[in-house]
Amino acid sequence: MPRPSLRGVLLPAPALDDMEPADSRAVLRLLASLRPGRSWATRAENLYVVVFSVAVIIGLAWTLARRAGTVFVSVASFYHFIWGTPVVLLLFLVVMRYSTVQGFVSFTEADCFYILPAPLRRRDLVQPRLFTATVLLGIAGAVVGILALVTASGSHSGGRVGKAALAGLALGVLLVAASWHVQRLRWATALAMRLTVPLLGFAILLGFARSGNYAERFAGLWSGPWGWALLPLTSGAPGYGVAALGLLCALALAGVVSMVRTAGSWSIDGFRVRARTRSQVVASLYAFDYRGVGQAARGDKTQNWQSRIRLHVPSRPPLTVPWHGAVAMLRSPVRLGWGVVLAGAGMFLLGYSAPHDPLQPLRQGALWAGAIALYLAASSLLEPLRQEVDTPGTAKVLLPWRFERVLWLHCLLPAGIMIVAGALALAGGLAGGFLTGHAAAEMSILTIPLTFFVVLAAALSARRGGRVSNNVVNLAAMDTTGFGAITIILQLAIWAILALGGTVLGVWVLVRHGHDFGFNPELVVVFATLAAIAAGMQRALASRPGPSFMDRMQGDASS
Amino acid sequence: MGPNGSGKTTAAELICGLQEPTEGWVRVAGLSMDHEGEALAARKHLSYVPDNPYLYHDLTVSDHLRLVATAHDAAGDDLQQRIDRLLRSLGLEHRENFFPAQLSRGMRQKTAIACAVIRPYSVLILDEPTIGLDAASMETLRDLLLKSVGAKRAILLMTHDEAFARSVATRGLHISDGHVTEAEPLQFQPSRAKGKAVPGGETAVDGAGDA
Numbered sequence: 221m222p223r224p225s226l227r228g229v230l231l232p233a234p235a236l237d238d239m240e241p242a243d244s245r246a247v248l249r250l251l252a253s254l255r256p257g258r259s260w261a262t263r264a265e266n267l268y269v270v271v272f273s274v275a276v277i278i279g280l281a282w283t284l285a286r287r288a289g290t291v292f293v294s295v296a297s298f299y300h301f302i303w304g305t306p307v308v309l310l311l312f313l314v315v316m317r318y319s320t321v322q323g324f325v326s327f328t329e330a331d332c333f334y335i336l337p338a339p340l341r342r343r344d345l346v347q348p349r350l351f352t353a354t355v356l357l358g359i360a361g362a363v364v365g366i367l368a369l370v371t372a373s374g375s376h377s378g379g380r381v382g383k384a385a386l387a388g389l390a391l392g393v394l395l396v397a398a399s400w401h402v403q404r405l406r407w408a409t410a411l412a413m414r415l416t417v418p419l420l421g422f423a424i425l426l427g428f429a430r431s432g433n434y435a436e437r438f439a440g441l442w443s444g445p446w447g448w449a450l451l452p453l454t455s456g457a458p459g460y461g462v463a464a465l466g467l468l469c470a471l472a473l474a475g476v477v478s479m480v481r482t483a484g485s486w487s488i489d490g491f492r493v494r495a496r497t498r499s500q501v502v503a504s505l506y507a508f509d510y511r512g513v514g515q516a517a518r519g520d521k522t523q524n525w526q527s528r529i530r531l532h533v534p535s536r537p538p539l540t541v542p543w544h545g546a547v548a549m550l551r552s553p554v555r556l557g558w559g560v561v562l563a564g565a566g567m568f569l570l571g572y573s574a575p576h577d578p579l580q581p582l583r584q585g586a587l588w589a590g591a592i593a594l595y596l597a598a599s600s601l602l603e604p605l606r607q608e609v610d611t612p613g614t615a616k617v618l619l620p621w622r623f624e625r626v627l628w629l630h631c632l633l634p635a636g637i638m639i640v641a642g643a644l645a646l647a648g649g650l651a652g653g654f655l656t657g658h659a660a661a662e663m664s665i666l667t668i669p670l671t672f673f674v675v676l677a678a679a680l681s682a683r684r685g686g687r688v689s690n691n692v693v694n695l696a697a698m699d700t701t702g703f704g705a706i707t708i709i710l711q712l713a714i715w716a717i718l719a720l721g722g723t724v725l726g727v728w729v730l731v732r733h734g735h736d737f738g739f740n741p742e743l744v745v746v747f748a749t750l751a752a753i754a755a756g757m758q759r760a761l762a763s764r765p766g767p768s769f770m771d772r773m774q775g776d777a778s779s
Numbered sequence: 780m781g782p783n784g785s786g787k788t789t790a791a792e793l794i795c796g797l798q799e800p801t802e803g804w805v806r807v808a809g810l811s812m813d814h815e816g817e818a819l820a821a822r823k824h825l826s827y828v829p830d831n832p833y834l835y836h837d838l839t840v841s842d843h844l845r846l847v848a849t850a851h852d853a854a855g856d857d858l859q860q861r862i863d864r865l866l867r868s869l870g871l872e873h874r875e876n877f878f879p880a881q882l883s884r885g886m887r888q889k890t891a892i893a894c895a896v897i898r899p900y901s902v903l904i905l906d907e908p909t910i911g912l913d914a915a916s917m918e919t920l921r922d923l924l925l926k927s928v929g930a931k932r933a934i935l936l937m938t939h940d941e942a943f944a945r946s947v948a949t950r951g952l953h954i955s956d957g958h959v960t961e962a963e964p965l966q967f968q969p970s971r972a973k974g975k976a977v978p979g980g981e982t983a984v985d986g987a988g989d990a
Contacts, residue, residue, distance in 0.1 A: 338850035
């Protein structure tokens with residue numbers, strides 16, 4: 221069969237001295253006309269759905285927190301702690317972190333191959349997006365500024381309302397400018413990542429400064445734009461408010477100028493990475509794969525560190541799994557460090573929850589925080605197991621044991637690390653006078669069974685790999701009683717809930733009733749309860765691996 | 780040519796400005812890719828077919844071609860005729876209004892190739908363009924490349940398919956670990972190609988190219 225002619229298909233090559241750009245507006249107009257679905261009405265509808273959903277979620281969470289009453293007694297104090305400069309700084313931090321993976325200027329992967337490499341003026345492609353983001357965040361900032369003023373001080377005076385709106389607007393503009401530079405500059409992206417922990421620490425300091433004396437509050441408010449934006453809202457010292465507003469506006473103006481000047485200075489590479497991340501996150505969300513969401517958002521920013529320590533492969537086969545865990549931990553020292561810190565902090569807080577006076581109530585905030593820290597430590601140190609679940613085919617081919625044995629073996633090293641870290645934290649707390657002798661003694665008795673119990677629960681949770689099984693998704697989709705979402709949340713969080721509940725119960729029984737060191741029936745109850753729960757877990761372990769694991773195994777086989 | 784991971788795609792993307800070089804520089808037709816003024820002109824000369832055909836999920840095949848032509852200032856009055864002719868030559872004439880999700884891997888690849896040649900270019904870079912193509916489509920691609928060579932366009936073809944490369948290329952570069960390890964003249968001679976250059980850069984195709 222003759223092939224069609226190619227005559228007249230190719231256009232003449234461009235002239236070497238042709239430096240004229242193509243018409244960017246024509247391209248953007250064409251794209252808009254080809255995609256009639258992306259009208260302002262559709263965008264407004266999407267915005268409405270998002271705002272409505274967020275409002276409903278916040279409302280539900282607030283109602284739940286209030287109704288929980290004594291359990292969440294510290295919610296109100298927490299709210300007062302972060303309100304003001306810390307919350308504005310945290311907003312900055314959230315926007316900066318968001319800009320390291322996305323940002324306000326985004327393109328699709330196809331854009332990166334067809335539009336961005338075209339001979340168009342680069343600034344023409346970016347400026348409309350920056351303009352839209354600046355306008356939206358500026359308006360949002362102004363509205364929030366007015367609302368904050370009215371709700372915090374009840375003032376409706378025109379001058380103060382105007383200042384509050386201007387401060388919010390300038391803050392919004394500043395956020396867009398900062399986000400743009402984090403997006404376009406690789407070093408700024410790295411800096412935003414590195415500054416996360418120090419800024420979190422600084423936000424805590426600002427929280428303490430708010431409840432401190434005048435000098436501390438003054439220093440907190442003048443420490444950066446997060447405080448300058450609030451100074452015009454405060455009732456005292458109006459001169460300071462005007463000065464801070466001037467500073468903030470000057471900074472926002474500088475931000476606008478820098479955005480205009482650098483709108484044409486960026487690399488396609490950065491937009492491609494972000495476009496790929498967005499695709500992966502969306503795909504993972506649709507698949508109810510929450511670990512996939514996290515992995516996509518982290519991208520290649522968490523690189524393995526080449527440790528100089530070489531660990532010899534053990535001669536006994538079962539020890540190869542802990543050996544693999546040790547190698548993985550040494551290659552990721554930050555994760556190991558967080559695991560150790562959280563384990564130590566968790567055990568210390570559990571001990572601290574016992575008051576010096578046995579007649580006083582337990583410190584519930586410390587108790588729950590300790591239980592959460594302990595679970596997070598176990599979860600963090602079990603990363604090698606999660607990787608095993610990510611690629612189940614590897615475990616099946618390389619390891620000769622049943623999955624439940626592999627899972628058990630993965631628990632050994634994290635449990636060992638947590639026990640040592642917990643014991644050291646208890647000893648340190650006792651030496652520093654933060655813990656009573658009774659509390660330290662009781663917690664040291666509980667350390668080993670409690671740690672194994674928590675690590676086991678975290679391992680069983682890791683078995684699901686942060687994924688929801690297809691059966692549960694189908695069940696939730698067919699559910700008409702409104703409990704579908706709860707089923708999904710339960711499947712994801714059941715082991716975490718069990719671990720937290722078991723920890724709190726164990727510590728409560730032991731600390732409240734275990735102040736003598738003779739035969740103690742409460743102690744027997746604690747160990748019996750933990751043993752019963754562990755036995756139940758063992759039965760769960762003996763069953764087949766998690767459904768998502770099986771799904772992925774089948775996926776591996778078919779591919 | 781080179782084994783997996785040797786740096787073929789990285790080299791192609793560096794040349795096209797899709798990746799930033801950690802060191803060194805890239806010039807296309809004597810124009811620096813580092814300075815926006817010159818890079819804009821260089822982008823007029825460069826056309827790229829990626830190894831994975833990234834397409835807009837919400838645009839049809841002809842929408843893609845119209846968009847690329849507009850973005851390169853090549854959407855003249857005869858655009859629809861050129862689109863029809865190109866799609867017919869690539870066997871996509873009945874898929875004009877299909878969305879990428881409705882196309883096979885090979886058809887998406889052909890759409891990406893069509894996007895690369897619907898616009899003017901001096902340098903055509905193709906990264907594994909034969910993946911997913913059937914025998915007839917590979918012959919059409921070969922004709923297209925010969926036609927480009929005949930029209931004095933430079934072709935940079937990254938491929939595992941050595942037989943295909945030897946049927947169109949005048950020079951072979953073997954790359955390993957990011958370095959050119961070997962350069963060899965290949966058997967193909969442009970003078971014996973089926974396409975021949977005509978004044979004004981337009982090319983006529985005769986002989987087996989039409990057969």
